[in-house]
Amino acid sequence: MANVVELPIVTPPLRSNWSPPQPSAKSIAPLQERRLLPAGPAYLAHVRRTIHNLTFEEHDKHAEEERKRFEALNGNGLNGEDDLGVGDEEETDDILLLDPKEWKKQDHYAVLGLSHLRYRATDDQIKIAHRKKVLKHHPDKKAGVAGDSNDDAFFKCIQKAMEVLTNAERRRQFDSVDPYYELLEADVPSANQVNKAKDPQKAFFKLFGPVFEREARFSRKQPVPLLGEFDAPKAEVEGFYDFWYNFDSWRSFEYLDKEVNEGSDNRDDKRYTEKKNKSERARRKKEDTARLRQIVDVALGCDPRIKRIKQEEKEAREAKKKGKTGPNGLTPKQKLEEDKKKAAEEAKKKEEEDKVAKAEAKKAKAAAANAAKKARRQQRAAAEGGAA
Incomplete structure (x- = not known):
């Protein structure tokens, strides 16, 4: 049982120089009735406890669970701020x-x-x-x-x-040789993996899609065409392979350069190291280009869209040979070309006939003019003979 202790409280005496305050000359405003609106986090917490019939402990527990759920959705930032999805990775x-x-x-x-x-x-x-x-x-x-x-x-x-x-330049150099992607680059899908799959069409896009998406980060040209879908038109498929066969990569390998020995002032040593680094960068760049070209070759060889396009072109050629010919054995296109040819020949023939008709009319007009001139001469001669 708790013990109750009573403490005597004695007010201190007034100071000797204390005097009561003088009344203010200002008038006091009359009392007015004001309506207070409840607001603030304390009132909201009270409303939640009242509506859900919660105790203070239950309310605090519920608020903590909501805080954890919000952090899981938006990231646990510093000082309550959003950490933009950085999160907290485990440190091995x-x-x-x-x-x-x-x-x-x-x-x-x-x-x-x-x-x-x-x-x-x-x-x-x-x-x-x-x-x-x-x-x-x-x-x-x-x-x-x-x-x-x-x-x-x-x-x-x-x-x-x-x-x-x-540092933008140094980060690009590190991204070029990121150790995380070295293992992924070595694990490239093969044609056998696609052809021996239960669904080769689905396997092709599943295996090669992430590969081209990963390699696209090195492209100077943006946006980069990705693998796409099975029903992509011929122009899109051709554009995809044309882009990747002419891939312009910014990838470099300066990050792997060997450093000059510390404390060495030998110029020949520095020049040799720089020459060696330059040679190694060129070799790695050449190998990387060949690696990417091989990936594109394998993808082209087992791309189901290539087979689909070839089959569509074959069917179109057969349809052109066999079907849809008119009564005279001509296709609509051939008939149209024949009609154009005939129309051109008729127009040319009509033009030649018009030229001949114009020439004959001109000759007849000239002959009539000559005959009239001759008749006038004869008339003048007859008139002169009668006068004599």
Whole structure:
């Protein structure tokens, strides 16, 4: 049972120099009745508790569940803000134990927790991911904590990842050799996988669709035509393969260049290293072009749309040979050409007849003029003879 303790409260005495306040000369406004409107989060919480007949504990539990559901839908951002879908990726031991000296071997997207976005990550998403990692792994956060957490080394990896991914040129170089896609590039579908599938048509689009979508990120020309559908017209299919056979790639391999030995001032050593790097970049670029050309060759060889187009063209040629001929054995197109030819010949014949008729009329007119002239001469001669 609780004990009740009564504390005596004694008011302090008035000060010796205290005097009552003087009455104000201002008039006091008359009292007015005002209507207050209930509002605010406290009133809304009261309404929810009243309507659903909830206790304070039940209401708080329900509010916490709604908060978690909202975070799951919109992402758990910093300070309650939307994190633009960055989320919180699990940090494996391999990631946390990275050596900052070997920064070229690290996956910068995985370090910042952007493995699910990679080259699609925007600048804002990279900044948010970096801020999350800094708040979690800053060395000052681990100061005085027992045990070696290696956070100082991992924090350097975070800073290096931010440095690379916020530089447009260096990020493009890293995206060109992204280690995540190296395994995917090696696993290219073959013609046997398509032909031996239960539904070759469905298997072709399922296997090759993601491949061309993945390779499209290297194109200088945008937009990039993707694989499309089975019923695509001939012009679209031809345009697709024409684009990919003439693919203009921005992919480069400078990120894999070997560094010049530290502390070396030998110019010959630097020139040799630069020459070697240039040769290696050209070799890798040539191999990448051949790799992509091989993918397009395999896709063209087992594309079901090519067979469909050839079959449609064959049927059209057979229909042209066999069917839809008129009584005289001519197709509508041939009949139209024959009618045009006849009309041209008739027009030419009529034109020649008009020319002949005009020439004869001209001759007759000239002969009549000559005859009239001759008759006038004879008349004048007769008149002169009678006068004599």
